[in-house]
Amino acid sequence: MVTVIFTNLKFEEFLNNANKFMKNNRIFRYVSCIALAVLSAVLTVIASGVTVGYTVKYSDEVIAVVSSQADYDEADAIVLNNLDKEKAKKASISPKFGLTLTIKDRLSSTQEIVDAIVDNNDDLVEATALSVNGEVLFCSNSKEISSLVDARLNAYAVDGAKNEVKFMDDVKVEKGYFLKADIVDLETAKFIIDSLNVQTVSVVTSTVEVPFETKNIADPKKPRSYSLVTVKGENGVTEKTEKIVKVNGETVESTVLESKVIKEQVTRVVTVGTGTNYISATTKANIQSAGFICPISSGRYRVSAYYGDGRNHKGIDLAADRGTPIFAAGAGKVIYSGWDGDYGYSVVIEHSNGMKTRYAHANALCVTKGATVAQGDMIATVGSTGWSTGNHLHFEVIVGGVKVNPGPYIGLR
Ligand SMILES: [Zn+2]
The missing domain is CATH 2.70.70.10 (Glucose Permease (Domain IIA))
Structure with missing residues (x-):
């Protein structure tokens, strides 16, 4: 419309006409001023990050502000992840959501929602759990669980040997959210950890003494009661490298990987009489x-x-x-x-x-x-x-x- 006017009239004529219009039409002036003000306000609000969100309420207390209910559900699922269906159902709290205007920066992050859920639920706690083959055996709020598990793993390692240790089952120690009621005391945790089956494979090098052999040399000129050691026997020494497989400390398999003679044994030589014994008067x-x-x-x-x-x-x-x-x-x-x-x-x-x-x-x-x-x-x-x-x-x-x-x-x- 303006463009049409502009092309049909000379510029000076247009300005004069516009001026006249403005002077003669006050209502239009006010309206356009208000429109401009509203427009700039809306633009300011959008630029400053104001957005629509939802308050999450646990019995009238706001615990978080989320951009959608799906954000809350995602955090709730993280919290309840370690619990079985029944426990999760019992522990879960159904929040009330309220529409609100908020600034984008003030929306709770997933971790903040998770923390808020756990902090505001008396049944839940962040804890360390030990699971075997996917089944949680216990959870504990002690910081010692990992070191107790390490101690169990290394319980049967041989000092000074090369050891490979592993649990015979799939054992995992993981942090997560659990029911406070399922927390066990440290003594119980230790008892369970110490009953885990451990396989220890050790490569052990040791020296073994080899007893000397004896060789008798018959001497028919000497009586049967005669015997004389002519070469002193000496034990030999062998260095043995063995692979020893133990389950809970008991050897189930041992294989000699290498056997090296460090010192040869010396055979004892004995001269033994085979003649008739002397008979005195x-x-x-x-x-x-x-x-x-x-x-x-x-x-x-x-x-x-x-x-x-x-x-x-x-x-x-x-x-x-x-x-x-x-x-x-x-x-x-x-x-x-x-x-x-x-x-x-x-x-x-x-x-x-x-x-x-x-x-x-x-x-x-x-x-x-x-x-x-x-x-x-x-x-x-x-x-x-x-x-x-x-x-x-x-x-x-x-x-x-x-x-x-x-x-x-x-x-x-
Ligand atoms: Zn006899």
Whole structure:
């Protein structure tokens, strides 16, 4: 309209006409002034960020101002995220919304709404929760949960070794919002943490002592009672690197990754006599006065170990079937019959000349202490009781308290 007027009239004419119009028309002047004022006010308001929002009220108290109810719902969902449906339903408060004008800057951020919801709900609290395979086992307001979990993880790690530790289940420690009622005390939390299953894989290097071996060299020129160590044995040392898998501290698997000899063992060398034992004149006289017979019938035994025998063996071993009769080597009095430690079931007979004979490792005993026996009486049967590796009679002859070589007393070397 103005443009049309402007093009049809000369500029001076237009100004004059306009001036006249303004002067003659006061009402139009006022109206346009007010319109301009309103327009500038609206422009000012828009520029300063005023906007329409909603107050969020919990029982008449404004806890936040949001731009839409959806903003509140988003924050509420964050708060209730860790709770199961039923608990969430119980804990949730339905707010009242009120329309309001506000400045954009004053709208609550999502975190501010979340904080306001938690601060204004007596049932909720920010806490640390421990979950196993997605299920919350407990929540706690203690700051120690993470360090307790770390301590549990490392409980079975080997000092000075390379350790890999992990929980056998999917364990998570997360901060979140929970029901105050579900908070447990620290002792309960610790108890639950300490029952989590931990796998520890440790690579451990250790040194192991290897016992030396013994090699006997027979010397038929020396009697059976002779034995001499010619090379001293020395233990070896091996360095072993092992992978050890433990579950809750108990080893379930161990694999040797590397074994390295640090020091070779030195084999002990012993010269052992295999010849006939020397018999002195005194011994010969003793043998004659004793007049012993062999305690097992000939043909029913074989000598499995002689006296001495390079290992300080103080008797002679007559291997025989279990149950083979054992006879008294000479007449005398039974001074022991019963269990006697390494000897197993054994009998000791004291003879009239003061000599004693012992019969050890018996299967059964046929005499009791105090009994008098004649030469050849059955006193026991062959067995393998006590420190024994097979059925045999360990026979001893004791002269003046000394266990002498019984061989020559019973017609053996
Ligand atoms: Zn023996």
